[in-house]
Amino acid sequence: NAAHDVTAFGKGVFGDKRKFEAQAYEGKFRLFDATRGDGVVTYDNTTGTNVDVLSINKMFKDGAAVDAHVNAEKTYDYFKETFGRDSVDDNGQQLISAVHVGENWNNASWNGRQMSYGDGDGERFYPLAGGLDVGAHEMSHGVVQHTAGLIYRNESGALNESYADIFGAMVDRDDWLIGEDIMADGSIALRSLEDPSVIVDERTESGYSPDHWSKRYIGNLDNGGVHINSSINNKAAYLVSEGGEHYGIAVSGVGREATEQIYYRALSFYLTRNSDFSMMRQAAIQAATDLYGSNSAEVQAVTQAYNAVGVY
Ligand SMILES: O=C(NO)[C@]12CC[C@H](CC1)C2
Numbered sequence: 001n002a003a004h005d006v007t008a009f010g011k012g013v014f015g016d017k018r019k020f021e022a023q024a025y026e027g028k029f030r031l032f033d034a035t036r037g038d039g040v041v042t043y044d045n046t047t048g049t050n051v052d053v054l055s056i057n058k059m060f061k062d063g064a065a066v067d068a069h070v071n072a073e074k075t076y077d078y079f080k081e082t083f084g085r086d087s088v089d090d091n092g093q094q095l096i097s098a099v100h101v102g103e104n105w106n107n108a109s110w111n112g113r114q115m116s117y118g119d120g121d122g123e124r125f126y127p128l129a130g131g132l133d134v135g136a137h138e139m140s141h142g143v144v145q146h147t148a149g150l151i152y153r154n155e156s157g158a159l160n161e162s163y164a165d166i167f168g169a170m171v172d173r174d175d176w177l178i179g180e181d182i183m184a185d186g187s188i189a190l191r192s193l194e195d196p197s198v199i200v201d202e203r204t205e206s207g208y209s210p211d212h213w214s215k216r217y218i219g220n221l222d223n224g225g226v227h228i229n230s231s232i233n234n235k236a237a238y239l240v241s242e243g244g245e246h247y248g249i250a251v252s253g254v255g256r257e258a259t260e261q262i263y264y265r266a267l268s269f270y271l272t273r274n275s276d277f278s279m280m281r282q283a284a285i286q287a288a289t290d291l292y293g294s295n296s297a298e299v300q301a302v303t304q305a306y307n308a309v310g311v312y
């Protein structure tokens with residue numbers, strides 16, 4: 001008998017009740033949402049099944065699988081509703097997530113085809129699927145791959161990482177932090193777009209997150225600092241949206257809605273594989289000009305934000 005769509009319920013990593021689309025299938029249930037694009041499917045990497053769960057009340061017991069599934073649904077909806085984009089490739093590509101990847105793996109990734117989440121070691125991270133901004137970060141790597149295709153090293157790689165953080169912060173919209181829900185070691189978050197210097201992602205072993213181009217990391221760590229120098233562009237995007245004064249330069253913010261449209265248009269129309277920070281500035285100014293006019297507050301905010309982080 002064929003599978004049929006059901007609305008199901010389950011508990012996330014932190015025990016919170018989640019609602020999502022699944023399928024009833026041969027008397028069991030699976031995390032396959034057939035209502036979005038060509039499907040949103042989540043599976044348990046240790047069993048290889050897409051979490052077929054024997055359940056009478058449709059409660060799913062695997063918290064990481066439930067959260068990963070909901071993250072993907074929410075991020076799909078964000079790109080569809082905000083930009084009219086149908087999945088990572090704008091052609092409904094199936095969104096695949098694997099949970100329980102590795103052994104207490106303190107990371108998550110996009111491998112060009114799917115999202116993977118580690119369970120964390122319980123000291124540095126809780127299961128990473130528990131962070132909506134993490135799932136949105138990973139899926140955004142897929143969007144970057146299918147648009148500008150920013151090469152994952154040096155400045156283009158830092159822009160790739162920054163875009164994943166920017167969209168991560170736009171999907172998980174209540175703050176400008178990345179990873180705040182999954183830190184087990186008491187730190188506030190993994191990264192802050194608002195003030196990069198307050199949180200250092202020590203995985204990068206560089207010991208700092210620069211908030212000005214003059215402080216950029218130059219070296220071979222972290223693919224040439226993709227998780228380090230990303231914070232320069234993160235700070236610029238934060239300033240475009242929220243405004244503020246940075247190194248003596250004042251920026252009047254234009255809000256999240258204008259900011260996400262500017263960055264998405266820059267990514268999908270102007271940036272290319274080898275774009276660097278200077279090209280990011282130009283692309284964002286051009287996108288803001290296209291959308292709001294050359295004398296707009298948005299163009300002014302973008303110009304001032306990149307001046308403030310020292311990118312010309
Ligand atoms: O930057 C990352 N991946 O490229 C992440 C962001 C949240 C998880 C921990 C570090 C993945």
Ligand SMILES: [Zn+2]
Nearest residue numbers: 137141161164
């Ligand atoms: Zn990333």
